[in-house]
Amino acid sequence: MRASFASRAAARVRARSSVEDGIASKVECLLEALGADPAFADAVLGDLTEEHARRAARDGARTARWWYVGEALRSAPHLLASAVRHASWRRRARLSAYIAAVLLAPAVAVIALFGGNGLPAQLVADMGSAADIVVNNVRPVQLAMRVLDAAGHVLPDTGVRYRWSAGVPVPVSSTGVVTCTQPGDATVHASLGPLTTRLTLRCRPVLDVRAFRMLNIVVGGPVAEVPFLAVDADGQRVTQLRGQITVEDSSVATVNVTAEGKQLLRARAAGSTALNVRIGDRDAHMEVHVYERASTPEGIRPGQHLAVPVQVRGGDMRQWRLAASPELY
Amino acid sequence: MLPDGDEQHMPRLAIVGAYCGPALDTHSFFCLAKRDASVFVYHSRVGDQTREVNGTLAVWRQPQP
Structure with a gap:
């Protein structure tokens, strides 16, 4: 398919009149811009133009045009390799910039679309509800805020500053460490740059959590609310609570929270x-014992x-025998 | 003895032949039975004798050490 340079040039001039000037000139401009060796590029394009002319006469202009575009694209790697081998350092740098741009543009677009984070747009309390923070701690506790961008992505919360502004006088440090020295409500402002959020700090210090040390429940029996009492320094019940109830072995029992916020203990x-x-x-801490239903405890x-269900009327008595045992009942 | 709802009206419990002490809640006992022991559940002699009382006798034998 290679021809001498002279015949090739002549054919190319002739063919040009029938070839899509736009396509050929764009390909030439692109190769020139990429820094391909002009002689090598000219040779390749010359061959393509000659073949295009033949195909246009034989198969029609439309088919020949598609063939031309396909072949030009197929030649691109060879032309780029030629440019790398023969070009000056300046052209190589330009070529590298083009390749980097071609590769980076889609990557940047994908990152921006799926993983990119923008500037902070929202400060949201990360404890309690949106703007209400219940603090039951007696010792100093760190307030936590979530910093979100406009798309809702979570950003690092470093740099959030806090300031007490009204209500019960409780110490609040600029980094958000609060000490609820007394019960009551305080207003605290959290800010990050131009963003500011007002928080209501509900100080409800709990001095003690009182509970039974042992809970006995039956599989298939009624679901029980976890029985405990949180009290303040005066021994009064505290009702606004924020905390956690955990069960060590969830195959034995689980705690479920109702829509009303009740903590229900279920036997499993x-x-x-x-x-x-x-x-x-x-x-x-509580021990939880879960019993399975049986008709007798004997054996x-x-x-x-x-667990043996029992019903007795006046004068009734039921009796079972338990075997001697080195273990406690 | 676990109440079936009404803690005021539940069967009474007695254990004979074992050493027992109060356990970790109000209606429970820890017992050591060196010999065979008996558990009795009965209706209180005080109050309405015609009223049926309900409860659940829950027994846990501790695992071998």
């Missing part, structure tokens, strides 16, 4: 586990938990 399977209630910086094995 016979066995023993532990339950921990943590409110502010105080907590209470109970070590580790078993059995």
Whole structure:
């Protein structure tokens, strides 16, 4: 397909009249811009133009045009390799810039679309509800804010500053460490650059969490509210609470929160586990024993938990025998 | 003894033949039975004798150490 330079040039001039001038000139401009060796590029394009003319006469202009575009694209790697080999350092730099731009533009677009974070646009309390923060801690506690951009992406919260502005006088540091020295409500402003959010700090210090040390529930029995009492320095019940109830072994029992915020303990399977209630910086631990229903406790094995429903009227008495055992009942 | 709702009206409990002490809640006991022991559940002699009382006898035998 290679021809001598003279015949090629002549053919190219002739063919040019019938070839899409626009396509050929664009390809030439592109190759020139990419820094391809002019002689090499001319040779390749000359061959293409000659073949295009033949195909246009034989297959029609439309088919020949598509063939020309396809072949020009197929030649691009060779032309780029030629440019790298023969071009001056300046052209190589320009070529590198073009390649980098071609590769980076889609990458930047993808990152901006799926993973990019913008400037801080919103400050939201990360404790409690949107603008209300219940603090049951007696010791100093760090307030937490979430910094979001306009698209809702979470940004680092470094640099958020806090300031007490009204209400009960409780110490609030500029970094957001608050000490609820007394019960009451305070207004605190959190700011990050031009963003400012007003928070209502509900100081409800809890001095003690009181609870039964043991809970006994039955599989399939009624769901029980976790029985505990949080009290303040005067021994009065505190009702606004923020904390956590955890069960050590969730195969034995689980805690579910209702829409009203009640913490319900549900028996899952016979066995023993532990339950921990943590409110502010105080907590209470409970043993939880879950029993399975049975008709009699007689013959109970070590580790078993059995529950026998009993109904008696006046004068009634029921009796069962428990075997001697080195273990406690 | 676990109440079935009404803690004021639940069966009474007695354990004979074992050493028992109060456990970690109000209606429970820890017991050591060196010999066979008996558990009795009965209706209180005080109050309405015609009223049926309900409860659940929950027994846990601790696992072997």
